[in-house]
Amino acid sequence: MSDPAPPPQVHAPAVIRILDATANRAAEALRVVEDHARFVLDDSHLTEQWKRLRHDLTTALARLPASMRAECRQTQHDVGTAISTPSERQRAVLDDVLSANLARVQQALRTLEEYAKVPLAPLVPDTEALSAELEAMRYRSYTLAAAMEVLRLSHDRLQSVRLMVLMEGQDEPKSFEQLVTGLFAAGVPAIQLRDKHLADRQLLDRSRRLVALARKHHALAIINDRADIAAASQAHGVHLGQDDLSVALARRIVGPQVLIGVSTHSLAQAQQAVLDGANYIGVGPTFPSGTKVFDHFPGPELLREVTQQIRLPAFAIGGIALGNIGRVLSCGITRIAVGQAITAAPDPTRTAREVLAHVGQAIA
Structure with a gap:
């Protein structure tokens, strides 16, 4: 006993x-x-x-x-x-x-x-x-x-990334590669492929082409929503929406070295993304855009709140163009994501250079 x-x-x-x-x-x-x-x-x-x-x-x-x-x-x-x-x-x-x-x-x-x-x-x-x-x-x-x-x-990996261009996969691979090549030649440091209409095989094909060109130009290739496509194409990152996979689940798919970004539409969502382990956040929508429909626009005020409280790399998203970049950057944010204002411009390469120049002047 x-x-x-x-x-x-x-x-x-x-x-x-x-x-x-x-x-x-x-x-x-x-x-x-x-x-x-x-x-x-x-x-x-x-x-x-x-x-x-x-x-x-x-x-x-x-x-x-x-x-x-x-x-x-x-x-x-x-x-x-x-x-x-x-x-x-x-x-x-x-x-x-x-x-x-x-x-x-x-x-x-x-x-x-x-x-x-x-x-x-x-x-x-x-x-x-x-x-x-x-x-x-x-x-x-x-x-x-x-x-x-x-x-x-x-911060180490995204230190020089001040502009991310959002683009679709285009109708033909050739036109896609031409647009991507022109953007990288203009100095664009990151391109996010966002296409809701391409079949999976086509999306994977475009992703692989984007990754190959990004590596050639020492830039980043980010895939929107699809962690599986990002992993299969060996992309540099995947970008998630609030209704997509969690950061933890996406991390299990893409592995430890791949960047994970999260779209956030409130300060609380931005704070949660930090705790979830996101590498960067998209903050907005700042203005109405031609690619997404929102009932509510937090606007520049959300950019101010996030930059005052959070140091994780943050990109302003939503309706950003040459005409409002100054207003966006005056909120203290130093990174922007731009879509059709560049890709649908008469000369996307030239427009990308102009946007980069605006951002560079604002943060100099």
């Missing part, structure tokens, strides 16, 4: 010391990460998310009375305070600070979660519920950490 479990008061001081020290470690690391989102990334949305997580942790740990934590604290006799490694004293770049503290947050939350499972009643009631809350917070930290890494990678 096994020995009965020791009463809570036997192991309580050690457990409370662990919870106290680890709670401090988690809160400190969360503050460092929050400050990185605030001052380095200048991202209001991610800053708010990390701050909310930090405050939720404080609320959850309020079950441990401050007096009890203080009574069990033995900092002067803690053997761990004198143990360190050389890497702890060195941070070569800002990203090293972020990486170290993201790991510290996640490790600390796991420690809190595990030791909160130890019964401490009547000193601390319902530790099982506390452990479950801490587990949920740990998973939230994974989501936020991934969003910050995606943000960094996306």
Whole structure:
């Protein structure tokens, strides 16, 4: 017959010391990460998310009375305070600070979660519920950490992409290739193939042609809606609407290296796209367009809201043309997606150059 479990008061001081020290470690690391989102990334949305997580942790740990934590604290006799490694004293770049503290947050939350499972009643009631809350917070930290890494990678890959041209597959492959070649020759850094009428085989054919020409010109080929076509043609990215596949499902199809963009029509949708792991967002519709019908146009005001709160690469979408580019860029957005205003122009190549010049002047 096994020995009965020791009463809570036997192991309580050690457990409370662990919870106290680890709670401090988690809160400190969360503050460092929050400050990185605030001052380095200048991202209001991610800053708010990390701050909310930090405050939720404080609320959850309020079950441990401050007096009890203080009574069990033995900092002067803690053997761990004198143990360190050389890497702890060195941070070569800002990203090293972020990486170290993201790991510290996640490790600390796991420690809190595990030791909160130890019964401490009547000193601390319902530790099982506390452990479950801490587990949920740990998973939230994974989501936020991934969003910050995606943000960094996306800025690296899209740094020079200020214009994305939206186009259909054309009636004939030859005319399609001529238009694509002219746009890339004009300096267009990304083309998104969006065609609701071509049969799948034709769409795959156009996608492969677009990808081949994009690689030749060191540009990006993005496929609208169809993650399967993007994967089959080895495109650089896929663009999803609000009613299309989720980012997570699309990622399973296209793999880790492919860009995923998401159309967003409200600030809440833009914020969710960040947490979902999108590489970039389309924001709009800004104005009525000839390719899509919308009942509501958020307009330039949505562009202002998004640029003030989100640092993920964002393209203004919807009815953008030479005549309103200045109004769009004055909202603070630095990327635009343009369709028929370029592809249906008498000289698409020349018009693309003019649009690029406008964008370049605005962000210089």
